[in-house]
Amino acid sequence: MITMMKRKRGRGENEKDAKKQKLLNELGQSQLPYLTPKDDGFHQLWKTKYSKLVLRNAERIPHDVHREVQEAFGLLQKHACLFQDLVRIKGKDFVTPVSRILIGNPGYTYKYLNTRLFTVPWPVEGYEINYSHPEISKACEALIKLNEHLRRETVLALQEQNLSETKGTEDSVVTEKLQEEAAPVTESGCASPDQSAVHVPKNDCADLKERTSYNLTLLNYMDPQRMPFLKQEPYFGMGKMAVSWHHDENLVERSTVAVYSSCREDDMNMTHQHCVLAGHQPRFSSTHRVAECSQGTLPYILGRCNAALENLHGDAALGCLALKSLDIGTIKGVEEIHNETSHLLCELRKEGQVEEQRKERIECLLPLLEERHELRQEWFVRCHSLLALSLPEEEKPRCHPYWQMGDPHLPLPFNLEDIIIELRKILEGQTKYARPQLTPASLE
Known part of the structure; x- marks a missing residue:
């Protein structure tokens, strides 16, 4: 594969x-x-x-x-x-x-x-x-x-x-x-x-x-x-x-x-x-x-996943997981690690935040989501190209992880376009942009 x-x-x-x-x-x-x-x-x-x-x-x-x-x-x-x-x-x-x-x-x-x-x-x-x-x-x-x-x-x-x-x-x-x-x-x-x-x-x-x-x-x-x-x-x-x-x-x-x-x-x-x-x-x-494998080994990937999980703690009042820190450095580091999480989006949607801090956090998150969206779409196209489909079954590239819209077991949709538009509109001051509310879920 x-x-x-x-x-x-x-x-x-x-x-x-x-x-x-x-x-x-x-x-x-x-x-x-x-x-x-x-x-x-x-x-x-x-x-x-x-x-x-x-x-x-x-x-x-x-x-x-x-x-x-x-x-x-x-x-x-x-x-x-x-x-x-x-x-x-x-x-x-x-x-x-x-x-x-x-x-x-x-x-x-x-x-x-x-x-x-x-x-x-x-x-x-x-x-x-x-x-x-x-x-x-x-x-x-x-x-x-x-x-x-x-x-x-x-x-x-x-x-x-x-x-x-x-x-x-x-x-x-x-x-x-x-x-x-x-x-x-x-x-x-x-x-x-x-x-x-x-x-x-x-x-x-x-x-x-x-x-x-x-x-x-x-x-x-x-x-x-x-x-x-x-x-x-x-x-x-x-x-x-x-x-x-x-x-x-x-x-x-x-x-x-x-x-x-x-x-x-x-x-x-x-x-x-x-x-x-x-x-x-x-x-x-x-x-x-001598392959450059500082970020290309299974132990590295597992270590980074553990680092992302360290920013989570259980919130007894809400009965769900919450983020320990919304510091810009933490946001950037965690989002570079994550494949998916909705906790940060829930925080950014809350009213009554200091607008300057909210804007700074969105500006940190937005390019990371845009890159993730671009990578997913490019890989999806490759997996469904005529050339890929013509390969023997065991040699075909796998579009994974992939899930359908509305899957309740996963925190974010596969297609991130709506979320990206929402964040852009928040930056533009259109905070009342309507979209389905996502419920915090466990990390993928």
Whole structure:
């Protein structure tokens, strides 16, 4: 199941689109030149413009890890665990040509193209995880082994780069020696100082850990023979694309991305875009990421719900729940947490309030309700689009929570338009605007 989170297009994104279109107009029928490893100047360009891109040969991956990961890909495909996602690009819905599954820390999520994915958890100490089939458990276990290997490789790569920059040299002999002799990385994210030739200052340890602590992997499967409607790469004429030019989203700033047997420092993600060419053969990829999950985990959501409930207390006189505080900071914080509540509206409808305070509270609440209304309507439209309805039943997005008008068990209607109009009219001084009175109810 997939759910959507709103991501407004900023001025920067619109400017990028305008620049892309300008470039395409200037190119016309011509194409930009590009280099491959066979061309003169390729490695010099890599060294000067893509120095944060680090490649490692597959032979560096332990044989048992490599074998188990290859088997894991087959098992996930066997059990139909990979799905095409319904995504939104520039206001239009698309089904991705690439099939995906997100595997990672329990309760973690990853958001891209207005779509939020939830992890199938890999085995983590302290969590009891029940898989629908033992082979899926086996696949997840293989991927967390790969994740740990790539984390160690990434730390080593960053240490080598730091050493090279510190000495002001790129001595290949030293680099090779470091690759051979580097000690295993400790859980703190830094090599043990008495075992490794690479010494990392203490204040760099936390930075290394933050940038390399992969908490999930987005697995992709593509079969070019089953993707007939792919776009051609527009700038260089490199053939069909499985994934168009883009920046990766929802990552911790300056964190690394490891793609199966390679490490890619994500400073590049800020300054460079990348695409995935379709090629000719079916293939998998496992892209390990440090997803920005400060607000995207189940424990966070539960914690915020508890914080909202702390502003409630039972009113014995009224025989119902009431709010402890109408402070502006509390209103804003609670309404950002709530999916729904009618208690605040009941307070704002009461007569005899200090008008200035009432106005201030409505001005705080109104934009939050407007945003909530916009998100609901957009998601409702997506769930009922022809594209969404054409998906298999188990892959359709769910319009949830959703309820009909007049449901007595829920505090507010699904459509918030009337409430928004009422609050606007109160601000305009039309406090006698008629509408059905809502009775305080328990939180959803």
